[in-house]
Amino acid sequence: DAGVTQSPTHLIKTRGQHVTLRCSPISGHKSVSWYQQVLGQGPQFIFQYYEKEERGRGNFPDRFSARQFPNYSSELNVNALLLGDSALYLCASSSGTAPATNEKLFFGSGTQLSVL
Amino acid sequence: GENVEQHPSTLSVQEGDSAVIKCTYSDSASNYFPWYKQELGKRPQLIIDIRSNVGEKKDQRIAVTLNKTAKHFSLHITETQPEDSAVYFCAATDYSSASKIIFGSGTRLSIRP
Numbered sequence: 001d002a003g004v005t006q007s008p009t010h011l012i013k014t015r016g017q018h019v020t021l022r023c024s025p026i027s028g029h030k031s032v033s034w035y036q037q038v039l040g041q042g043p044q045f046i047f048q049y050y051e052k053e054e055r056g057r058g059n060f061p062d063r064f065s066a067r068q069f070p071n072y073s074s075e076l077n078v079n080a081l082l083l084g085d086s087a088l089y090l091c092a093s094s095s096g097t098a099p100a101t102n103e104k105l106f107f108g109s110g111t112q113l114s115v116l
Numbered sequence: 117g118e119n120v121e122q123h124p125s126t127l128s129v130q131e132g133d134s135a136v137i138k139c140t141y142s143d144s145a146s147n148y149f150p151w152y153k154q155e156l157g158k159r160p161q162l163i164i165d166i167r168s169n170v171g172e173k174k175d176q177r178i179a180v181t182l183n184k185t186a187k188h189f190s191l192h193i194t195e196t197q198p199e200d201s202a203v204y205f206c207a208a209t210d211y212s213s214a215s216k217i218i219f220g221s222g223t224r225l226s227i228r229p
Binding site for chain 1: 120122150152158159160161162165205207216217218219220221222
């Protein structure tokens with residue numbers, strides 16, 4: 001039974017470029033959330049999508065955007081990359097709009113983004 | 117919005133001893149408190165969670181306690197083993213945006229042989 005899968009695992013970009021990160025949730029899960037984890041800190045919430053609609057947004061600039069596809073997979077896009085965007089980007093899936101309901105969040109292994 | 121503080125930032129205990137990690141939260145409306153374990157280079161894994169309608173929950177060597185009045189919750193690991201070495205994160209819901217989990221800054225736990 002596959003867990004949450006993310007691609008790519010590592011990525012190196014330069015300032016000003018854009019990046020697209022991908023996530024496939026656990027089979028049967030309809031919700032995907034994105035988190036940014038800077039080295040030495042806890043994950044910070046970026047977005048949640050449920051049934052292809054945005055259900056929550058964290059305190060991130062408009063350079064960050066996301067979408068969810070009919071098969072419930074998701075993309076996170078970041079434009080005009082800054083050095084400070086270097087981080088581990090984690091995707092998490094749940095069957096519903098966790099944690100508001102009784103579902104739990106399950107994380108993928110993340111995409112390590114380095115901006116030079 | 118919700119703010120979660122976690123202490124200590126690093127913790128070293130002798131194998132077999134107990135470890136305690138403490139967190140406080142600011143939003144009295146929060147009612148779900150998960151704990152995640154993250155080994156180096158790996159994904160955060162949910163190890164235990166507690167909801168505000170209970171004060172304590174235990175799963176083998178791991179227990180979590182919640183004091184809603186004081187807005188404190190703690191993770192207790194007994195009979196620590198080398199494989200317990202990892203970074204542990206506490207977290208709480210932010211009910212201004214029910215989809216959001218607010219994480220603490222993490223505790224790096226090291227188990228000394």
